[in-house]
Amino acid sequence: MEESNDQRYAVHRSWRSPFTVIERAEGIYLYDDQGNRYIDGAAGSSVVVNIGHGVQSVVEAMYEQSKKVCFAAPHLFTNQAQIELSTLIAERAPGEMRGNCRTWLGTTGTDAVDSSIRVARQYFLAKGQPSKYVVIARWQGFHGNNIFVSGVHGHSSRRKSYFPMFVNMPHIPPAYCYRCPFELTYPGCRLKCARELETMINQTGEENVAAFIAEPVVGAALGAVPAPEGYFEVIRDICDRRNVLFIADEVMTGWGRVGHWFGIEGWGVTPDIIATAKGMSSGYAPIAATIAREAIWQAIQDTKVPFLAGHTMNQNPVSCAGAIAAFHYVEEHDLVRKSEENGAFLLARLKGLVDEFEIVGDARGMGMMCGIEFVKDKETKEPFDPKLKVSSRYELECLNRGLSLFMCSGCVEGVAGDMILITPPLVITREQIDDLIRIMQDALQALQKELVQ
Ligand SMILES: Cc1ncc(COP(=O)(O)O)c(C=O)c1O
Numbered sequence: 041m042e043e044s045n046d047q048r049y050a051v052h053r054s055w056r057s058p059f060t061v062i063e064r065a066e067g068i069y070l071y072d073d074q075g076n077r078y079i080d081g082a083a084g085s086s087v088v089v090n091i092g093h094g095v096q097s098v099v100e101a102m103y104e105q106s107k108k109v110c111f112a113a114p115h116l117f118t119n120q121a122q123i124e125l126s127t128l129i130a131e132r133a134p135g136e137m138r139g140n141c142r143t144w145l146g147t148t149g150t151d152a153v154d155s156s157i158r159v160a161r162q163y164f165l166a167k168g169q170p171s172k173y174v175v176i177a178r179w180q181g182f183h184g185n186n187i188f189v190s191g192v193h194g195h196s197s198r199r200k201s202y203f204p205m206f207v208n209m210p211h212i213p214p215a216y217c218y219r220c221p222f223e224l225t226y227p228g229c230r231l232k233c234a235r236e237l238e239t240m241i242n243q244t245g246e247e248n249v250a251a252f253i254a255e256p257v258v259g260a261a262l263g264a265v266p267a268p269e270g271y272f273e274v275i276r277d278i279c280d281r282r283n284v285l286f287i288a289d290e291v292m293t294g295w296g297r298v299g300h301w302f303g304i305e306g307w308g309v310t311p312d313i314i315a316t317a318k319g320m321s322s323g324y325a326p327i328a329a330t331i332a333r334e335a336i337w338q339a340i341q342d343t344k345v346p347f348l349a350g351h352t353m354n355q356n357p358v359s360c361a362g363a364i365a366a367f368h369y370v371e372e373h374d375l376v377r378k379s380e381e382n383g384a385f386l387l388a389r390l391k392g393l394v395d396e397f398e399i400v401g402d403a404r405g406m407g408m409m410c411g412i413e414f415v416k417d418k419e420t421k422e423p424f425d426p427k428l429k430v431s432s433r434y435e436l437e438c439l440n441r442g443l444s445l446f447m448c449s450g451c452v453e454g455v456a457g458d459m460i461l462i463t464p465p466l467v468i469t470r471e472q473i474d475d476l477i478r479i480m481q482d483a484l485q486a487l488q489k490e491l492v493q
Pocket residue numbers: 085086148149150151153182183184185255259260289290291292317318
């Protein structure tokens with residue numbers, strides 16, 4: 041095929057034109073067709089390429105699988121890669137789920153969340169409790185991008201366009217200590233943000249509530265904010281007492297990203313259902329998983345009604361082979377531990393930027409999932425006017441200097457607030473983290489000059 045950069049017929053994620061063409065990638069670096077090199081500080085968009093780019097063992101595993109079979113119709117067949125991957129997941133699942141769960145394989149994070157909610161719904165139908173359908177989520181939490189899930193997540197700007205088209209599920213305030221929605225301080229707050237779940241269950245009616253969904257570390261909607269210590273213990277207790285299933289959205293936080301195989305392990309809590317994707321195959325092929333406790337699947341199985349979330353591309357053998365090889369790479373290179381240790385190093389460097397720059401109000405994160413938040417005034421935490429588009433300008437300043445990051449906005453009640461995610465591949469070294477920070481400093485200097493008169 042002759043190479044051409046006529047982009048007229050392609051729709052991109054923004055209207056910036058022409059879009060940069062990435063020609064190849066290796067380790068933490070991306071290379072475009074003009075010979076420019078970028079540090080992939082987002083590991084894809086975002087927290088995808090955990091093992092780094094160009095890992096040959098993953099490519100070869102997919103190639104070997106392709107030679108055997110690329111597609112086996114999931115309504116009639118399974119394949120060896122699906123069986124092996126589901127077993128690996130059961131062996132690594134957190135807490136009480138370990139060896140005590142089954143996995144449904146899909147293609148995207150949205151799909152995994154949608155399927156998790158279907159599991160919860162089908163479970164309560166199986167239990168003879170058909171009134172239970174409501175899913176409680178949190179404001180400034182993100183769970184995916186189809187129209188149904190837009191009614192569940194709490195990322196205001198991503199819901200707006202579809203508002204008349206979805207079922208609007210209830211939301212409780214986020215666990216966001218930097219801007220506590222209750223103007224309280226941890227631990228004196230006694231985790232009011234978690235206790236709000238019980239208030240919402242009371243108001244909605246326990247007989248109507250099927251599930252509560254939350255990200256252990258909020259990604260796109262808050263810019264890498266981990267829940268405070270104790271938060272998920274309170275959530276677990278409420279869900280147990282009120283007959284509500286707890287869905288952990290580990291689309292971002294799974295697969296070693298935050299220093300554990302699954303982020304929720306950081307709180308020592310076992311969810312009922314886990315939705316995960318992104319880092320699962322490190323982006324080498326589309327794949328996602330819905331993992332639920334054995335008792336939940338068994339209750340559904342007892343009804344003899346199959347699980348009703350089927351899509352054509354479920355359990356794709358080539359994707360499964362990629363995920364298995366990526367899993368082994370993480371294990372063989374000790375990347376879960378490296379994520380924790382080098383993530384702490386990265387976060388310390390980002391906290392240095394808070395001291396150094398007037399416009400950086402906060403740095404936060406867990407493992408190799410970090411973020412900074414921009415503020416107009418550090419004392420009052422006043423955000424910038426959203427019209428200034430601070431986070432997307434910063435994203436571009438970094439890109440122009442050879443660093444790709446992931447911008448986010450809306451941490452202030454969905455209408456203001458600028459953040460940027462810094463989530464490089466887990467294979468990044470400390471020297472490379474220093475390079476990344478130098479580019480961030482340079483870009484911050486330029487942006488601060490424009491914003492602060
Ligand atoms: C926490 C979380 N859940 C779900 C999704 C949806 O995943 P996908 O974009 O693969 O559909 C995302 C995407 O960013 C996410 O961050």
